[in-house]
Amino acid sequence: SGVIDTGIGYANNVGNGTQSKVGGTDSILGVSNVGFSGKEDLGGGLSAIFNLQAGFNPTTGAQSASGQLFSRNALVGLDSPGGKLTVGKQWNFNDDWLVGSIFKGGYNSGAIFKFSEFDAVSEIYNNTVKYVSPTFSGFQGGAMLGFGEAAGSVRSGQVYNLAGRYQQGPLLLAASYDHEQDGNASLISNGSLYKLVTLGASYGFGALTARLGYAHSDISGPGVFQSIPSQSARKAYAVEAGLDYAFTPAFTGSADAIYRKNTTLANNSKVYRLLGIYSLSKRTSLIANIAHLNNAGGASESLVATNSTAIGGGYANQSQTAVALGIRHLF
Amino acid sequence: SGVIDTGIGYANNVGNGTQSKVGGTDSILGVSNVGFSGKEDLGGGLSAIFNLQAGFNPTTGAQSASGQLFSRNALVGLDSPGGKLTVGKQWNFNDDWLVGSIFKGGYNSGAIFKFSEFDAVSEIYNNTVKYVSPTFSGFQGGAMLGFGEAAGSVRSGQVYNLAGRYQQGPLLLAASYDHEQDGNASLISNGSLYKLVTLGASYGFGALTARLGYAHSDISGPGVFQSIPSQSARKAYAVEAGLDYAFTPAFTGSADAIYRKNTTLANNSKVYRLLGIYSLSKRTSLIANIAHLNNAGGASESLVATNSTAIGGGYANQSQTAVALGIRHLF
Amino acid sequence: SGVIDTGIGYANNVGNGTQSKVGGTDSILGVSNVGFSGKEDLGGGLSAIFNLQAGFNPTTGAQSASGQLFSRNALVGLDSPGGKLTVGKQWNFNDDWLVGSIFKGGYNSGAIFKFSEFDAVSEIYNNTVKYVSPTFSGFQGGAMLGFGEAAGSVRSGQVYNLAGRYQQGPLLLAASYDHEQDGNASLISNGSLYKLVTLGASYGFGALTARLGYAHSDISGPGVFQSIPSQSARKAYAVEAGLDYAFTPAFTGSADAIYRKNTTLANNSKVYRLLGIYSLSKRTSLIANIAHLNNAGGASESLVATNSTAIGGGYANQSQTAVALGIRHLF
Numbered sequence: 001s002g003v004i005d006t007g008i009g010y011a012n013n014v015g016n017g018t019q020s021k022v023g024g025t026d027s028i029l030g031v032s033n034v035g036f037s038g039k040e041d042l043g044g045g046l047s048a049i050f051n052l053q054a055g056f057n058p059t060t061g062a063q064s065a066s067g068q069l070f071s072r073n074a075l076v077g078l079d080s081p082g083g084k085l086t087v088g089k090q091w092n093f094n095d096d097w098l099v100g101s102i103f104k105g106g107y108n109s110g111a112i113f114k115f116s117e118f119d120a121v122s123e124i125y126n127n128t129v130k131y132v133s134p135t136f137s138g139f140q141g142g143a144m145l146g147f148g149e150a151a152g153s154v155r156s157g158q159v160y161n162l163a164g165r166y167q168q169g170p171l172l173l174a175a176s177y178d179h180e181q182d183g184n185a186s187l188i189s190n191g192s193l194y195k196l197v198t199l200g201a202s203y204g205f206g207a208l209t210a211r212l213g214y215a216h217s218d219i220s221g222p223g224v225f226q227s228i229p230s231q232s233a234r235k236a237y238a239v240e241a242g243l244d245y246a247f248t249p250a251f252t253g254s255a256d257a258i259y260r261k262n263t264t265l266a267n268n269s270k271v272y273r274l275l276g277i278y279s280l281s282k283r284t285s286l287i288a289n290i291a292h293l294n295n296a297g298g299a300s301e302s303l304v305a306t307n308s309t310a311i312g313g314g315y316a317n318q319s320q321t322a323v324a325l326g327i328r329h330l331f
Numbered sequence: 332s333g334v335i336d337t338g339i340g341y342a343n344n345v346g347n348g349t350q351s352k353v354g355g356t357d358s359i360l361g362v363s364n365v366g367f368s369g370k371e372d373l374g375g376g377l378s379a380i381f382n383l384q385a386g387f388n389p390t391t392g393a394q395s396a397s398g399q400l401f402s403r404n405a406l407v408g409l410d411s412p413g414g415k416l417t418v419g420k421q422w423n424f425n426d427d428w429l430v431g432s433i434f435k436g437g438y439n440s441g442a443i444f445k446f447s448e449f450d451a452v453s454e455i456y457n458n459t460v461k462y463v464s465p466t467f468s469g470f471q472g473g474a475m476l477g478f479g480e481a482a483g484s485v486r487s488g489q490v491y492n493l494a495g496r497y498q499q500g501p502l503l504l505a506a507s508y509d510h511e512q513d514g515n516a517s518l519i520s521n522g523s524l525y526k527l528v529t530l531g532a533s534y535g536f537g538a539l540t541a542r543l544g545y546a547h548s549d550i551s552g553p554g555v556f557q558s559i560p561s562q563s564a565r566k567a568y569a570v571e572a573g574l575d576y577a578f579t580p581a582f583t584g585s586a587d588a589i590y591r592k593n594t595t596l597a598n599n600s601k602v603y604r605l606l607g608i609y610s611l612s613k614r615t616s617l618i619a620n621i622a623h624l625n626n627a628g629g630a631s632e633s634l635v636a637t638n639s640t641a642i643g644g645g646y647a648n649q650s651q652t653a654v655a656l657g658i659r660h661l662f
Numbered sequence: 663s664g665v666i667d668t669g670i671g672y673a674n675n676v677g678n679g680t681q682s683k684v685g686g687t688d689s690i691l692g693v694s695n696v697g698f699s700g701k702e703d704l705g706g707g708l709s710a711i712f713n714l715q716a717g718f719n720p721t722t723g724a725q726s727a728s729g730q731l732f733s734r735n736a737l738v739g740l741d742s743p744g745g746k747l748t749v750g751k752q753w754n755f756n757d758d759w760l761v762g763s764i765f766k767g768g769y770n771s772g773a774i775f776k777f778s779e780f781d782a783v784s785e786i787y788n789n790t791v792k793y794v795s796p797t798f799s800g801f802q803g804g805a806m807l808g809f810g811e812a813a814g815s816v817r818s819g820q821v822y823n824l825a826g827r828y829q830q831g832p833l834l835l836a837a838s839y840d841h842e843q844d845g846n847a848s849l850i851s852n853g854s855l856y857k858l859v860t861l862g863a864s865y866g867f868g869a870l871t872a873r874l875g876y877a878h879s880d881i882s883g884p885g886v887f888q889s890i891p892s893q894s895a896r897k898a899y900a901v902e903a904g905l906d907y908a909f910t911p912a913f914t915g916s917a918d919a920i921y922r923k924n925t926t927l928a929n930n931s932k933v934y935r936l937l938g939i940y941s942l943s944k945r946t947s948l949i950a951n952i953a954h955l956n957n958a959g960g961a962s963e964s965l966v967a968t969n970s971t972a973i974g975g976g977y978a979n980q981s982q983t984a985v986a987l988g989i990r991h992l993f
Contacts, residue, residue: 016482020483023479024457036664036696040991040993050666050993060457061420061457068723069718070718070720074723076720078989087669087720087989088720089723149686151676152678152682280373284371284379307482327409331367331381345813346814347814350814365698389736390749390751392732394729394731637813657749658738660712662712
């Protein structure tokens with residue numbers, strides 16, 4: 001099974017911060033992948049599960065992470081009435097419980113996790129053990145630990161993630177805490193920390209769903225982190241509000257506004273995003289997305305990679321508009 | 332599904348233009364690949380289609396294009412009574428309509444697309460949109476556009492391809508035009524061009540099929556092209572004539588002669604090729620191929636890569652003979 | 663189909679030869695892979711066979727051999743009453759006939775093939791032709807040839823392997839000879855040789871199986887070999903004795919002792935290994951493994967890679983203990 005998500009796109013202010021670009025575009029709603037997954041009943045409510053997902057970019061055929069065959073899940077474990085325990089390379093709970101339902105947005109179409117302080121809003125960690133509880137009265141909790149594998153220090157490069165969600169009728173609430181330890185420091189007492197808290201809620205009113213998400217990032221200093229590039233000490237928060245409306249059973253439109261504020265550097269960014277999904281079938285959809293980014297106070301975030309080397313990938317105070325038209329097909 | 336095509340081979344004049352080599356040989360008739368493809372009926376004559384093909388070399392297990400999982404097709408799109416529209420990484424029409432039926436030959440067994448000016452006779456392009464018309468009275472047309480994705484210039488690195496073919500009873504006619512723009516030039520007015528025209532015809536007389544193909548290449552100067560290495564301005568043409576004869580239902584023999592002439596540099600190359608395919612079943616064949624190359628006037632083309640760094644991969648005026656024995660299995 | 667083998671592990675004396683490490687661990691019993699294989703009946707006892715296996719590490723999703731899609735088999739060929747003939751990238755007979763049944767042990771859990779002179783006890787060779795005979799009264803023989811593909815020298819980089827095994831009731835006997843020619847030498851008369859002889863026996867007494875294996879390695883000098891790093895001339899032998907006992911139908915315990923002696927350098931290493939496998943089903947097992955390595959006389963072997971650059975990957979005269987807990991799932 002798998003999913004292909006690709007099309008064509010336009011973005012302005014890419015080269016030198018002023019030149020526009022037209023080209024193939026991947027990951028409008030999410031990464032393309034081909035995978036193998038399954039469940040074996042072991043009796044007594046116990047089962048063995050596995051999931052291997054090879055991420056790729058259809059426009060070039062390239063692996064989405066260089067040298068990694070199964071860059072988008074490589075897990076195996078046991079599922080039981082007492083919860084699910086898995087090991088391998090695994091997504092964090094933000095991606096599992098908040099990205100698809102609350103934050104939304106794809107890698108090339110305006111997403112909160114593209115902001116420089118918020119990469120861990122959608123991250124897959126190496127060397128992990130992950131536990132997901134059963135659902136009790138709508139509540140579900142989870143914890144994961146990613147080993148840093150540093151000799152002489154259990155904490156160097158270590159990652160952990162705690163999360164919970166609550167679903168009752170039309171209401172979804174979710175929260176997650178990611179904790180990434182600098183993997184560079186030989187003496188862990190000198191290592192920096194990257195901490196990310198996310199909170200999200202969504203509520204459905206018939207054909208309308210309202211979404212509200214919040215993320216707070218605290219980076220204590222430069223370091224080697226699994227999800228973010230090295231950057232000096234800073235704190236930032238981001239808020240996303242979105243609406244999804246099913247105009248017809250086949251056509252859904254979404255509108256989102258994202259506000260990011262780096263309180264340390266006193267800069268901010270805004271993203272406005274419109275998305276239309278027209279389903280030709282359960283497996284095939286046509287996608288149109290437009291996003292506009294505004295940077296202020298010296299912020300240099302980007303929707304689509306430019307040739308700038310600044311943190312965030314864009315040019316200071318420069319805005320950017322990105323349009324994508326594509327197709328998404330599940331098989 | 333997939334195909335494995337491999338065996339053992341011999342080539343002379345490889346090391347220093349004089350030493351011979353024996354070894355494993357891939358791609359005697361074509362690249363090995365494993366893939367996923369499918370069609371979903373969307374009703375009203377419309378369907379969603381996809382095709383992902385991972386190219387590999389059985390002798391080493393390596394990916395046939397470094398870092399690319401699906402190097403041999405990564406497309407998704409829609410098929411309808413009005414034609415087929417697909418996006419992704421896709422083969423050009425030369426490969427679709429002329430290589431398998433008219434030019435023939437494999438990567439390690441003497442093929443017209445191995446000549447330095449004729450790589451685009453078999454090429455897969457990145458970032459493409461491709462349209463193939465329905466068939467009208469035996470005629471079918473197609474067009475594809477590959478984005479260069481250069482900031483500030485829509486044309487830099489851009490590729491397009493127009494083609495048509497006509498099939499009626501035993502007759503096949505096909506023509507294609509490839510247009511590749513230099514992807515290096517920041518100011519497109521300075522960019523070089525690579526233009527390739529191909530024409531082909533085949534006709535079946537019972538157990539005998541006669542094939543005739545022509546290609547004309549026009550390279551306006553050095554540049555970064557998707558299919559050819561950078562080379563100075565030059566024009567060249569190549570002609571291939573071939574016969575296939577089905578001696579028995581299981582055994583087919585082919586004989587081809589290829590003549591290449593670089594009119595700018597006044598050099599030329601000839602290839603003579605004999606191929607035997609013995610089918611053990613519809614899925615499994617044994618293959619024997621022998622090809623002889625002759626370079627004249629300073630030409631340095633090659634059948635099999637040598638340690639020369641000259642354009643064409645061979646040594647000036649040196650000949651080469653390559654033999655391959657193998658098996659081809661579809662699954 | 664495929665297999666995932668991963669978990670968590672601990673090893674001491676990794677960093678600077680003194681620091682310990684905790685982390686994800688792959689290949690406790692063997693490499694994880696996903697593959698495609700099949701057999702096509704061609705009639706008359708003949709069939710076409712193929713096997714493609716993509717090796718990967720679940721802890722990171724990475725390909726187990728960089729750039730190789732099918733690093734753990736890429737073969738195609740014919741099977742017949744007269745034997746099996748295959749071409750491609752293929753495992754040697756040591757791996758086929760001795761590793762799984764006599765030596766045992768995984769890449770991260772204490773195995774004879776981790777010793778610096780004994781890599782060829784488990785090796786996959788490029789560019790090979792392999793023949794396996796039918797079984798005559800319990801005896802089976804095999805031969806394989808791997809081309810070095812060096813221009814001007816058929817022998818440079820060439821590999822061959824001869825082997826036989828005998829199975830009768832509870833008795834298994836196996837022997838293999840690997841011969842690897844230095845691929846670096848332009849004049850083969852100057853090339854070094856790596857020769858490896860292995861002998862093994864196992865016998866089942868009800869729930870108990872006893873295993874005894876021997877390997878002798880002769881490296882004539884530095885060179886570029888397919889399976890071992892370049893090292894000065896040396897000879898070494900290794901002996902492994904092991905017991906497997908099925909405590910219950912679901913639980914098997916194994917105990918092994920391995921002694922390695924480098925007779926040229928007069929150093930030695932010992933490994934003691936305990937393994938428990940608890941089968942939740944035919945497809946799913948839980949694994950616990952503990953191995954202890956002891957180096958003496960200047961030996962610098964390792965169970966798990968350290969940051970030493972010495973031959974063997976460890977620190978001279980340093981011991982190492984490695985523990986792994988994991989799950990193995992076939993699909």
